[in-house]
Amino acid sequence: xxAHVGDAVERGGDVLVGGGIHExxxxxxxxxxxxxxxxxxxxxxxxxxxxxxxxxxFSDEAAAIRTANATPFGLAAYLFSQDHARIWRASExxxxxxxxxxxxxxxxxxxxxxxxxxxxxxxxxxxxxxDDFLEYKYLAWAGVxx
Amino acid sequence: MTLTLSDPDLxxxxxxxxxxxxxxDSGETFAVIDPAxxxxxxxxxxxxxxxxxxxxxxxxxxxxxxxxxxxxERAKILRDLADAMLANADDLATILTAEQGKPHAEAKxxxxxxxxxxxxxxxxxxxxxxxxxPAPMPDRRIVVLREPIGVTVGxxxxxxxxxxxxxxxxxxxxxxxxxxxxxAEQTPLSALSVMVLAERVGLPAGxxxxxxxxxxxAPKIGGEMTSNPIVRKLSFTGSTEVGKLLMGQCAKTIKxxxxxxxxxxxxxVFDDADxxxxxxxxxxxxxxxxxxxxxxxxxxxxQDGIHDAFVERMVELASGxxxxxxxxxxxxx
Numbered sequence: 001x002x003a004h005v006g007d008a009v010e011r012g013g014d015v016l017v018g019g020g021i022h023e024x025x026x027x028x029x030x031x032x033x034x035x036x037x038x039x040x041x042x043x044x045x046x047x048x049x050x051x052x053x054x055x056x057x058f059s060d061e062a063a064a065i066r067t068a069n070a071t072p073f074g075l076a077a078y079l080f081s082q083d084h085a086r087i088w089r090a091s092e093x094x095x096x097x098x099x100x101x102x103x104x105x106x107x108x109x110x111x112x113x114x115x116x117x118x119x120x121x122x123x124x125x126x127x128x129x130x131d132d133f134l135e136y137k138y139l140a141w142a143g144v145x146x
Numbered sequence: 147m148t149l150t151l152s153d154p155d156l157x158x159x160x161x162x163x164x165x166x167x168x169x170x171d172s173g174e175t176f177a178v179i180d181p182a183x184x185x186x187x188x189x190x191x192x193x194x195x196x197x198x199x200x201x202x203x204x205x206x207x208x209x210x211x212x213x214x215x216x217x218x219e220r221a222k223i224l225r226d227l228a229d230a231m232l233a234n235a236d237d238l239a240t241i242l243t244a245e246q247g248k249p250h251a252e253a254k255x256x257x258x259x260x261x262x263x264x265x266x267x268x269x270x271x272x273x274x275x276x277x278x279x280p281a282p283m284p285d286r287r288i289v290v291l292r293e294p295i296g297v298t299v300g301x302x303x304x305x306x307x308x309x310x311x312x313x314x315x316x317x318x319x320x321x322x323x324x325x326x327x328x329x330a331e332q333t334p335l336s337a338l339s340v341m342v343l344a345e346r347v348g349l350p351a352g353x354x355x356x357x358x359x360x361x362x363x364a365p366k367i368g369g370e371m372t373s374n375p376i377v378r379k380l381s382f383t384g385s386t387e388v389g390k391l392l393m394g395q396c397a398k399t400i401k402x403x404x405x406x407x408x409x410x411x412x413x414x415v416f417d418d419a420d421x422x423x424x425x426x427x428x429x430x431x432x433x434x435x436x437x438x439x440x441x442x443x444x445x446x447x448x449q450d451g452i453h454d455a456f457v458e459r460m461v462e463l464a465s466g467x468x469x470x471x472x473x474x475x476x477x478x479x
Contacts, residue, residue, distance in 0.1 A: 016457070016460075016461050016464075017460075017461050017464040017465050018464060022469045024469050025182070027181045027182065027184075027247070028182075028469050030469065031433060031463075031464040031465075031467045031469070031479070032464065033457070033460050033461055033464050035457055037445070037446075043444070044410075044444075044445055045410070046410075047408050047409065047410060047440075047442075047444060048442070048444055049438050049442070050438065051432065051433050051464075051467075051479055053428070053432050053443070053446050053460065053464070054445065054446065055446045055448055055453075055456075055457060055460070056445060056446065056447045056448065057447075057448055057449075057450060057453050058447050058448070058449055058450070059449065059450045061416065061449075064414055064447050064449070065414075067412070067445075067447060068412035068414060068445070068447065071410045073386075073407075073408055073409050073410040074409075075406075075407075075408070075409030075410075075411065075440055075441055076409055076411045076440075076441035077411055077412050077413075077414070078411060078412070078413040078414065078427065078431055078443055079414040079416070080413075080414065080415045080416060080419035080420070080423060080424050080427070081416040081418050081419055082418045082419070082420060083416075083418050086416060086418070090414065090416075094412075096411075098441070100427070100431070102419075102420065102423050102427070103423070103427055103430075104426065104427030104428060104429065104430030104431035104432075104434075104443070105427070105430045105431075106441065107259060107441075108262075109259070109262040109263050109265075109266040109267075109313075110266065113313075113406075114406055115406065115407070115409060118386055118407060118408075119386075119406075119407050119408060119409050119440075120389065120404070120405040120406045120407045121393075121403060121404055121405045122381075122403075122404030122405065122406075124313050124314070124317070124404075124406065125263065125266070125313065127270055127273070129267065129270070129317045130267065130270050130271070130274060130317050130320060130321050132317065132379070132381070132402070132404045133294060133295055133298065133317050133318050133320075133321035133323050133379065134274065134292045134293065134294060134295060134321050135292070135293055135294075135295050136290055136291070136292060137290065137291040137292075137293050138288070138289075138290050139287075139288070139289040139290070139291065140286065140288060141286060141287040141288070141289060142285060142286045143285060144285050144286060144287050145285050
């Protein structure tokens with residue numbers, strides 16, 4: 001995380017909150033907000049896996065979706081809008097296995113959890129979650145005369 | 147360090163293979179550390195290929211009878227296990243927070259989530275139907291059965307020490323498969339505590355085993371799991387790098403593979419977004435588990451019209467988060 005933050009600052013990012021290790025101890029990181037992000041930043045291309053939010057600005061919807069898709073990963077995406085047509089366009093355009101619409105919370109055992117592209121294979125949870133543990137067996141049963 | 151538990155029997159420091167609590171063949175152990183304090187919580191067995199092979203062979207023997215049980219009978223055991231997890235949620239959460247660090251309240255939420263998979267998949271098992279297909283030639287019937295794949299293995303990460311193992315074990319067991327699990331070296335205790343409950347509700351020996359090992363043992367345990375021809379399927383959640391490696395190893399015996407790997411979640415805030423929804427979502431999608439989930443918002447893309455108002459609200463949110471030890475009731479991350 002420190003490397004990601006350092007890289008962001010070097011590339012012109014503005015740290016508005018946090019940015020380093022919390023006084024609680026070595027294994028605690030401060031919630032951090034950095035603005036001015038773009039796709040050249042290290043943290044735009046690697047999982048940060050910490051409480052650091054890098055903010056990118058955009059103007060065009062289609063361009064934003066292209067930026068969102070510019071990654072080998074495809075697990076979850078979040079979108080916030082009140083316009084139903086925009087929600088459909090974005091949901092259909094985003095290359096992800098799961099789309100969160102107007103929420104940050106998606107984990108539930110009833111829905112298929114999983115990703116596409118290099119985020120993985122298969123789904124966990126939902127009725128489809130059993131598929132990965134079952135095989136089809138075809139019986140070709142002849143001689144049933146009469 | 148001793149944890150305060152209502153039921154100390156839930157805290158186990160041995161692995162669980164073929165219905166028995168066992169040490170490593172070598173007797174060697176490794177330390178599980180509390181990430182908030184650096185203190186040692188437990189010493190857990192360092193296992194390798196031999197113990198893993200025995201667990202796999204036990205899984206093969208056990209699966210014969212397990213798959214013959216009625217789906218309804220398997221479902222009952224899984225339902226009982228879900229209920230047992232919920233009844234012991236507080237203790238399970240204490241063990242989880244100690245080894246993983248997330249706030250106790252979040253750990254309890256994870257226990258509920260973890261238990262939900264046993265409940266759900268027990269129910270789904272009763273609905274696995276096959277089909278009959280009209281034959282295009284005379285004197286013939288076409289029937290399609292759906293059968294359990296057999297012996298399976300699961301390798302799980304440290305970010306959800308309870309839910310990741312149950313998310314894999316539940317569908318495997320429900321379908322009539324058996325499974326050998328290897329939890330992350332940082333967090334083996336949660337999986338072991340679930341095995342205590344599994345034993346109590348009558349899960350037959352060998353159907354589900356938990357093998358433990360440290361970072362050095364992982365390739366040996368994983369190597370046995372991916373090379374042993376008895377194993378028909380691997381389910382892995384973790385880094386993309388390790389996922390690719392394991393998938394490659396499984397190719398030699400054409401094992402079925404399920405992978406849940408890394409993400410780079412975009413978080414798109416359009417001009418017409420409701421900022422209250424956005425900020426509430428950010429708390430979950432960015433700061434839950436300190437941002438240590440595969441679905442954490444990694445890139446926040448904000449449209450021009452709402453950008454500055456959004457940043458202002460985000461700064462307010464981030465500045466107000468309480469960072470503390472998982473056992474501090476005020477801790478949010």
